[in-house]
Amino acid sequence: MNIIYIQLGSNMGNRKSYIEKSMQQIEQEIGNIICSSKIYESSPWGVSIQNHFLNSVIKIESELSSSILLKKLQEIENNLGRVRLRKWGERTIDIDILFYNNEIIKTEKLNIPHPLLHERKFVLIPLSKIAPNYIHPILKKNVSDLLSECKDSQQVLEYAI
Helix, strand or coil: CEEEEEEEEECCCCHHHHHHHHHHHHHHHCCEEEEECCCEEECCCCCCCCCCEEEEEEEEEECCCHHHHHHHHHHHHHHCCCCCCCCCCCCCCEEEEEEECCCCEECCCCEECCCCHHHCHHHHHHHHHHCCCCECCCCCCEHHHHHHHCCCCCCEEECCC
């Protein structure tokens, strides 16, 4: 069984609903959600003129290979209305694989661990709530240390609704 950490984000429409629907589809089509962080709100990263994001991180177990997992996650994004118009643009749902076991995977379509996760507080804060001691297989630091060293000045707040 593979242990996978996944980031979910939304900044269009009913953002919380898109995160919840993506979690339901992940459970139905990919594997069991072992735990999930609370939902956090942050300003957009990369392209600043857009709505704020809601983000959460989940830990799942699945028998799927990393390539099939990516395909299934992209299908879920498409089912929930994701349209890719520009990099880091607005989206109904964004699903990123952060870690897949302790593997380092670099292909044309897949890069695991996620190459920017250690630079993004909107990923590190929810990830640190469910996996503070998880060791990044390339950087050889745990998630708590990555968060304390992160230079991202973006405010990330627990979403209260």
